[in-house]
Amino acid sequence: MAVPAVKIDHLTKIYSADLGKKPMCAVDDLNLEVEQGEVFAFLGPNGAGKTTTIKTMMRLLFPTRGFVEIFGIPNLSVKAMRSVGFLPEQPQIYGYLTGREFLDFTARLFRLDRSTRKKRIDDCLEQVGLIKRADGLIRGYSRGMMQRLGLAQALINDPELLVLDEPMSNLDPVGRKEFRDLILELKDKGKTLFFSSHILSDAEMIADRVGIVNQGRLVNTGKLRDLIEAQIRSIEITFIMTPDKTAKLGFEQANIVQQDEHMLVRLENDADVQRTIGDIMRLDGRIVSVVPQKRTLEDIFMTELGG
Amino acid sequence: MSVLTIAMNTFRESIRNRVMINILLFAVGLILLSIVLGEWSLGEQIKVIKDFGLSAMSIFGLLIAIFIGIRLMVQELEQRTIYLIASKPIRRWEIVLGKYSGLALTLIVNVILMAVTLLVVNLIIEGRIDLGLLPAVFLIYIEILLIVAFALFFSSLMSPQLSALATLILYMLGHLTNFLYEYIRVFPDKGFHWLLKGIYYIVPNLEKLNLKMAVVDHVPQPPHVVAWATAYGLCYIVIVLILTAAVFNKKDLK
Known part of the structure; x- marks a missing residue:
């Protein structure tokens, strides 16, 4: 079995007390593995510990306990960072440089040679849609452009693992769509993506697996499809049948919704569904639709957070 | 190579920094003004110009060291631009050394500009260039490097205001x-x-590291005096940089 792209083992981060403040546990015994080639969404409300976890992964913070490995290598080693691209939340970038100069600076930190640097800079600028503004000073960039440039620098080394902290927070709807397309393109290339977000619809669209974190603890994790399918709430059957024949189905009147000629009944288990469909057919009724009512990621999220 | 990359970026940041350029222009202006001061002194014009010029270099070098040295590091931390450097495959000490080297490069350009101005003033007034001033200029540079090292150390531990005060x-x-x-x-x-x-x-x-009075009074400075003073200054610089790197190495970049 391939080593996981990210392994977080019993990670705990306690911020030491500042003057007049108590120590604060931001991440509490967090365990997590992200497989290679996976798109993993790290979800949670503000203050849940997402950014602290990511900063610890990226060696910006030191864990109080536990450790992080990137492709099997301890994250504190320089070698581990060679295959990682990182976009922090609301990236701040040197205003006195142009976009191109900044990418050249970051490419040099990865020790890319001159010709590779030139090619990667142009490719990344093209990928994030900044090629036309590449030679303008960064202090003149909008927040959305800064986000795009931040993403470009995260891609400069053609990383195997991309770690993105709230990557879509500064983007407009078009930017978010482009960003989602880019993530799917990177996924097709076999890259691993780990991103935090509080925009659940984005996570739902692109993530293979999600982890939900609250108060520093991982409260649920799993494949998105499994999480949603495991939580089918009910099945709605819509059918056309006269009211007198409908009465023969044996449901209480309160459980049947009538809209014009359409009848709607909501059932909780498969056996009832099979029996009801059979009865409708036998009584010459017409089935219009059978729709499972799944929980959305938002429902799961709210349940996990006790909402 | 990472050290060089960070050093060159720090240099680029410094020379595009308006505060530093203003301080430098003011220093150059003040050295030029020493011509007027010299006019007012009775029979000591050359001495006053040299003395004033070297002191101006020392004071303005100190100001640049405090403003730029502290500001560059604090700004990286406060504006969180450090996230994009420290998450790259480099070691923390390389960041410290890169920043310091960039500042050292900036300061040598500043010192050279101020020294050239002083020598031009010297040429205009005295009709010759007094190369005897150079040992003092060199040790002023070493002194500024030492101050910058301390400024960087303090700014890795405390607020910019306290760092400036501590450096002063x-x-x-x-x-x-x-x-x-x-x-x-x-x-x-x-x-x-x-x-x-x-x-x-x-x-x-x-x-x-202070040879100002000696060179102005034409007291000969044997090479070993300058060499020992340089070695003394460099030893302190190395120790302070190691301490700064040790602090930065353990620092949480919140």
Whole structure:
């Protein structure tokens, strides 16, 4: 079995007390593995510990306990960072440089040679849609452009693992769509993506697996499809049948919704569904639709957070 | 190579920094103004110009060291631009050394500009260039490098305001250590002399790097004097940079 792209083992981060403040546990015994080639969404409300976890992964913070490995290598080693691209939340970038100069600076930190640097800079600028503004000073960039440039620098080394902290927070709807397309393109290339977000619809669209974190603890994790399918709430059957024949189905009147000629009944288990469909057919009724009512990621999220 | 990359970026940041350019222009202007001051002095015009010019270099070098040295590091931390550097495959000490090297490069350009201005003024007034000033200029540069190292160290530990204050106090104490030594010698029984002794042994003696009066008075400076003073300054710089790297190495970049 391939080593996981990210392994977080019993990670705990306690911020030491500042003057007049108590120590604060931001991440509490967090365990997590992200497989290679996976798109993993790290979800949670503000203050849940997402950014602290990511900063610890990226060696910006030191864990109080536990450790992080990137492709099997301890994250504190320089070698581990060679295959990682990182976009922090609301990236701040040197205003006195142009976009191109900044990418050249970051490419040099990865020790890319001159010709590779030139090619990667142009490719990344093209990928994030900044090629036309590449030679303008960064202090003149909008927040959305800064986000795009931040993403470009995260891609400069053609990383195997991309770690993105709230990557879509500064983007407009078009930017978010482009960003989602880019993530799917990177996924097709076999890259691993780990991103935090509080925009659940984005996570739902692109993530293979999600982890939900609250108060520093991982409260649920799993494949998105499994999480949603495991939580089918009910099945709605819509059918056309006269009211007198409908009465023969044996449901209480309160459980049947009538809209014009359409009848709607909501059932909780498969056996009832099979029996009801059979009865409708036998009584010459017409089935219009059978729709499972799944929980959305938002429902799961709210349940996990006790909402 | 990472050190060089960060150094060149720091240099680029400094030379695009308006505060530094303003301080530098003011310093150059003041050195030029020494011509007028020299006019007012009776028969000591050349001496006053050289003395004033070298002092201006020292003071403005200190100001640039404090403003730029502290600001560059604090800005990286406060504006969180450090996230994009520290998450790259480089070591924390490379960031410290890169920043310091970039500042050293900036300061050498500043010192050269101020020194050239002083020598041009010297040429205009005296009709010749006094190369005897150069050892003092060189040691001013070493002194500024030492101050920048301390500024960087303080700014990795405390707020920018406290860092500036601490650097300024260190500069003043550094020029007073000879007096401290005399005081301890004359009054050995004072209760707090252990504190003064501590300061005396920890704070660098910046007067060892001060040849201003000597070169203005044409006192010959044998090469070994400059060499020893340089070695003294460099030893302090290395120790302070190692301490800064050790602090930065353990620092949470929140």
